[in-house]
Amino acid sequence: MRQEIGETGGGLRRGGSLVAKDARHVLHPWADLSALGGQGSLMVCEAQGVEVMDSAGRKYLDAIGGMWCVTVGYGRPELIDAMQAQARRMPYFTPFADVANEPAAELAALLAELSPGDLNRVHFTTCGSTAVESAVRIAHLYFASRGRPAKRHVLSRVNAYHGSTYLAASLSGKEADRTRFHYETEWVHHLENPGFDPDDAPLSASERLGQLIDGMEAAIADIGPENIACFIAEPVLASGGVLIPPPGYHQATRELCRRHDILYISDEVVTGFGRVGHFFASEAKFGIVPDMVVTAKGLTSGYQPLGAVLISDHIAGTLTESADPAKPVFSNGFTYSGHPVACATAIANIDVMQREDICGHVRDVGPYFVERLRELRNSPLVSAVRGDHLMACVECQVPGETGPTARNQALAGRVDAYCEKAGLLVRPFENLCIMSPPLVITKDEIDRIVAIMTESLARAEHDLRAGEIC
The missing domain is CATH 3.40.640.10 (Type I PLP-dependent aspartate aminotransferase-like (Major domain))
Structure with missing residues (x-):
């Protein structure tokens, strides 16, 4: 789903020979077989708290918690x-x-x-x-x-x-x-x-x-x-x-x-x-x-x-x-x-x-996370926002189209790519952007997620109007 945006964002990855070794030798779960070996992966090298860092030193707020699993944060x-x-x-x-x-x-x-x-x-x-x-x-x-x-x-x-x-x-x-x-x-x-x-x-x-x-x-x-x-x-x-x-x-x-x-x-x-x-x-x-x-x-x-x-x-x-x-x-x-x-x-x-009463913390910040994300429904590209505490989904769609059509998937991929470029990792699936951040996330960090998602949706809307998403 990921798409390249310019020379340094989206699908273009850094990491030199490590990326090349990965592309040549690793078969990733859910890899695009038609592009096997032909595209680089995000080479994640370090992690601390709710952030991960790539091989070029860029930091990303990990809004997917690794893969639903990072509860107490990285580096504990x-x-x-x-x-x-x-x-x-x-x-x-x-x-x-x-x-x-x-x-x-x-x-x-x-x-x-x-x-x-x-x-x-x-x-x-x-x-x-x-x-x-x-x-x-x-x-x-x-x-x-x-x-x-x-x-x-x-x-x-x-x-x-x-x-x-x-x-x-x-x-x-x-x-x-x-x-x-x-x-x-x-x-x-x-x-x-x-x-x-x-x-x-x-x-x-x-x-x-x-x-x-x-x-x-x-x-x-x-x-x-x-x-x-x-x-x-x-x-x-x-x-x-x-x-x-x-x-x-x-x-x-x-x-x-x-x-x-x-x-x-x-x-x-x-x-x-x-x-x-x-x-x-x-x-x-x-x-x-x-x-x-x-x-x-x-x-x-x-x-x-x-x-x-x-x-x-x-x-x-x-x-x-x-x-x-x-x-x-x-x-x-x-x-x-x-x-x-x-x-x-x-x-x-x-x-x-x-x-640290992590479960109590989730009960405190979880409703805030879902309510803040629901503000994204103001975008014409968002058809639904669903969530329960610290698991949520933003469903993207081209106005007038429903479901995981090719254009809707391309649209969600563009949103995902802009998020990544701005330092936020969400999980793309079909026309969905799925999020499950580490459970130690704060309200300020939730605000950062929503701000980046808002800007990424606006940029994707501009691309859609310009006929760049098809």
């Missing part, structure tokens, strides 16, 4: 010291079978304390994708252990994002991400996008809720509840465009799952660890206790790769009581499950968040 000595101390003491040992390590055990107990309900068993993974994959496998094992192996189908949603491993990508419902890879289609089903924007919705919130629940009930009846293992849902659909369901949606879908003996998996990879003002949003904000919660990203503030599945005592107890006598092994896990350095980092991250 508490996390760095914890990483270093654990690496010196013991950098790694196998997590398999009857071998444990101290940081993993300590972190599991902390997560059980922070999580809702009886989610007291933790299975560590490497990231959100592997945590999602593990959660679905656990759901399958749970029903197989109860003598119901036919319950293997999974319900997800259109515009959901759950990761990029084979199963996680199959669960994801973003059409733009569906390319020539293969996806599971036999037992993965996508319900309607639940997003509700009161600014332009043709229905009331209660009418939209009824429509969504009727659709979910119809899908369950069509597939057969005896065939469905689980429903996986982000409380707020993050990468799909910060899509917020109507009030009551979470409780209603949870009740449907309970009624039909369908496990509820809450994907809190993004909404967890303070992004919307709580360590976990499922119960504290949306009033539900899931059967499993998936977490990653903010778990370590992005300082180390780590994911986890939080599992209810009921599920864990069933797996124990009904274990296959011939093969009782839990045959799921990863070389780096419960990695001691990653777990030590997560413990330090939780300590900082609790000591």
